[in-house]
Amino acid sequence: DAKTTQPTSMDCAEGRAANLPCNHSTISGNEYVYWYRQIHSQGPQYIIHGLKNNETNEMASLIITEDRKSSTLILPHATLRDTAVYYCIVRVVDSGGGADGLTFGKGTHLIIQP
Amino acid sequence: NAGVTQTPKFRILKIGQSMTLQCTQDMNHNYMYWYRQDPGMGLKLIYYSVGAGITDKGEVPNGYNVSRSTTEDFPLRLELAAPSQTSVYFCASSWPASGIGNEQFFGPGTRLTVL
Numbered sequence: 001d002a003k004t005t006q007p008t009s010m011d012c013a014e015g016r017a018a019n020l021p022c023n024h025s026t027i028s029g030n031e032y033v034y035w036y037r038q039i040h041s042q043g044p045q046y047i048i049h050g051l052k053n054n055e056t057n058e059m060a061s062l063i064i065t066e067d068r069k070s071s072t073l074i075l076p077h078a079t080l081r082d083t084a085v086y087y088c089i090v091r092v093v094d095s096g097g098g099a100d101g102l103t104f105g106k107g108t109h110l111i112i113q114p
Numbered sequence: 115n116a117g118v119t120q121t122p123k124f125r126i127l128k129i130g131q132s133m134t135l136q137c138t139q140d141m142n143h144n145y146m147y148w149y150r151q152d153p154g155m156g157l158k159l160i161y162y163s164v165g166a167g168i169t170d171k172g173e174v175p176n177g178y179n180v181s182r183s184t185t186e187d188f189p190l191r192l193e194l195a196a197p198s199q200t201s202v203y204f205c206a207s208s209w210p211a212s213g214i215g216n217e218q219f220f221g222p223g224t225r226l227t228v229l
Contacts, residue, residue: 105156
């Protein structure tokens with residue numbers, strides 16, 4: 001799986017959009033971009049994933065650049081409960097159905113300020 | 115659905131003791147995983163299973179054993195506890211999702227200290 005680079009920490013004001021960047025310049029054509037987050041002491045929580053197109057769900061939006069070498073996770077209206085470590089993960093999902101595990105880096109610690 | 119449940123929540127072991135960390139999921143997922151997370155670090159995969167009777171090693175399997183006799187349960191066994199195994203252990207499960215990606219559902223974790 002391709003390596004990802006994320007800032008160590010970021011601050012965002014409550015109610016504003018939080019934009020979390022991720023670089024994955026060695027991503028391959030069959031690798032998806034996944035985002036998970038981990039609120040203090042809890043298990044990681046899936047947020048969103050995408051291959052080429054931008055994706056949106058009830059939690060967030062994922063913007064992937066045209067060359068797929070970087071992406072941005074957007075939390076549109078951040079709340080204090082969004083304070084967490086956010087992990088950007090790149091992985092192959094092949095015909096085997098993604099049986100291997102996720103490779104977590106250190107992620108970005110997002111702190112939402114009141 | 116309870117999702118993924120893990121027991122115990124906390125445990126302190128002495129060096130050389132053994133224990134089993136329990137993991138159960140009620141979502142009928144084929145795939146199950148065990149990860150460990152050391153302080154300030156991301157999760158590392160210990161073992162995974164694609165179905166009952168089938169298990170495989172992840173990145174850091176040494177010192178651990180697993181079994182998968184049912185779809186629901188995936189226990190992790192520590193035979194001779196060592197201080198290096200002090201960590202938080204997370205179990206996860208997922209559907210297979212060929213070609214389209216899938217999400218893993220994580221349990222709340224077991225915090226293990228070996229003294």
